Amino acid sequence: MSPSSASLSALYRDHLEVLQQRAAVALQRGGYDHLLIAAGKTKYQFLDDRPYPFAINPHFKAWVPLTEHAESWLAITPGQPPRLIYFQPDDYWHLPPAAPSGYWVEHLDVQVINQPEQAKALLPDPSRAAILGEPDAALPNVVPNNPDSVINYLHFHRAYKTPYEIALMAQASARAVTAHRAAEQAFRAGASELDIHRAYLAACQHNDLDLPYGNIVALNEHAAVLHYQYQQAEKPTQSRSFLIDAGAQVSGYAADITRTYGNGHALFEQLVAGVDRVQQDLASQVRHGKDYRQIHLDTHRQLADVLVDLGVLKGSAEAAVAERVTSTFFPHGVGHLIGLQVHDVAGFQRDEDGGRIERPDGHPFLRLTRPLASGMAVTIEPGIYFIPTLLSKLKASAAASMVDWQVVEHLLPFGGVRIEDDVVCTESEPLNLTREAFARL
Ligand code: GLY
Ligand code: MN
Numbered sequence: 001m002s003p004s005s006a007s008l009s010a011l012y013r014d015h016l017e018v019l020q021q022r023a024a025v026a027l028q029r030g031g032y033d034h035l036l037i038a039a040g041k042t043k044y045q046f047l048d049d050r051p052y053p054f055a056i057n058p059h060f061k062a063w064v065p066l067t068e069h070a071e072s073w074l075a076i077t078p079g080q081p082p083r084l085i086y087f088q089p090d091d092y093w094h095l096p097p098a099a100p101s102g103y104w105v106e107h108l109d110v111q112v113i114n115q116p117e118q119a120k121a122l123l124p125d126p127s128r129a130a131i132l133g134e135p136d137a138a139l140p141n142v143v144p145n146n147p148d149s150v151i152n153y154l155h156f157h158r159a160y161k162t163p164y165e166i167a168l169m170a171q172a173s174a175r176a177v178t179a180h181r182a183a184e185q186a187f188r189a190g191a192s193e194l195d196i197h198r199a200y201l202a203a204c205q206h207n208d209l210d211l212p213y214g215n216i217v218a219l220n221e222h223a224a225v226l227h228y229q230y231q232q233a234e235k236p237t238q239s240r241s242f243l244i245d246a247g248a249q250v251s252g253y254a255a256d257i258t259r260t261y262g263n264g265h266a267l268f269e270q271l272v273a274g275v276d277r278v279q280q281d282l283a284s285q286v287r288h289g290k291d292y293r294q295i296h297l298d299t300h301r302q303l304a305d306v307l308v309d310l311g312v313l314k315g316s317a318e319a320a321v322a323e324r325v326t327s328t329f330f331p332h333g334v335g336h337l338i339g340l341q342v343h344d345v346a347g348f349q350r351d352e353d354g355g356r357i358e359r360p361d362g363h364p365f366l367r368l369t370r371p372l373a374s375g376m377a378v379t380i381e382p383g384i385y386f387i388p389t390l391l392s393k394l395k396a397s398a399a400a401s402m403v404d405w406q407v408v409e410h411l412l413p414f415g416g417v418r419i420e421d422d423v424v425c426t427e428s429e430p431l432n433l434t435r436e437a438f439a440r441l
């Protein structure tokens with residue numbers, strides 16, 4: 001699904017309309033006349049002239065498909081087209097942003113500046129404005145105030161994606177899936193983590209900085225490290241298992257996808273198949289009105305069944321859940337909101353005014369507690385891992401007898417399994433962006 005430029009333009013126009021309406025209500029609630037959004041500034045390493053990777057203000061890229069545009073601004077005044085103040089420096093050390101072009105330009109009032117201070121004269125009265133941005137983005141008398149009343153409203157509604165956003169997220173998923181295919185091939189050929197990572201980047205035409213998060217490229221025991229942050233250059237003597245958690249982005253929208261592969265070892269292949277079955281069942285539960293916390297709790301129940309079936313756990317699945325033994329093997333949440341940020345904002349927010357919906361007791365890493373609603377995009381990412389530090393705590397506990405430690409020993413060298421899809425909640429059947437891309441590509 002790759003919308004033509006014409007249809008993307010129409011989707012973008014409708015998206016802007018939704019954002020305009022949200023902004024108007026947010027401003028009214030906060031008692032402001034204008035919404036000003038600073039893209040942000042390039043930051044430099046301490047005592048050095050090397051910049052950190054630039055991360056644009058997510059509020060900025062919600063309005064325009066621009067991600068590399070430090071020092072630019074947006075000014076939104078209800079009833080007027082959004083004004084984009086587009087910074088295009090005269091710079092011969094770096095490549096400046098190209099002149100604004102694309103499907104989105106005609107919908108905005110675009111003003112080009114070549115000095116950051118020129119933005120000030122093109123912004124409306126800052127004393128009547130909600131100004132969203134980091135403190136260092138301030139201009140004289142234009143100081144970010146980030147009012148809660150405005151931000152809470154915008155963050156709460158950002159969970160509900162527009163069709164334009166879903167189209168871009170579908171493109172991001174397709175981009176990532178093409179690269180997942182290349183990574184699997186590299187794994188099957190016995191490549192090192194670093195070479196698999198390179199194959200991934202080449203296939204999705206990203207460099208490391210383009211990725212929405214650092215790739216997790218984990219062979220063998222490394223698959224047990226939830227956020228494994230290295231890519232080993234040496235080839236392993238044996239490639240028993242491969243867990244890859246890797247995304248891609250399109251116009252600032254993220255994909256977040258995990259796949260795990262075995263290498264013919266029967267028990268591990270069964271484990272992968274078991275987690276995959278659970279994952280698909282959980283993804284089918286992404287329905288309007290569903291309490292996401294229930295999906296998380298159901299994940300524990302279903303993974304307990306897999307662990308009992310495989311002989312990792314003795315006794316009943318119910319007892320394993322009741323004794324919290326499943327938390328050793330599945331020590332993270334089942335997923336999160338996704339969109340402009342991989343872990344998108346407002347996963348706990350009760351309503352437009354803020355507030356908080358608590359996690360269930362005993363589940364400290366769940367990132368989403370809001371009830372699902374049409375338009376929300378979430379990940380569904382169950383996993384079963386063999387994590388030495390957690391296993392040794394379990395072994396020292398009263399629940400140790402619920403585990404067949406020989407089977408655990410047998411599976412330790414494989415690290416673990418995670419399967420993760422990006423799923424959109426609709427009025428009816430969920431739209432699984434990831435499976436849809438894997439089916440097509
Ligand atoms: N890639 C990080 C996560 O799955 O949440
Ligand atoms: Mn995720």
Ligand code: MN
Binds near residue numbers: 245246256257258
């Ligand atoms: Mn992930």
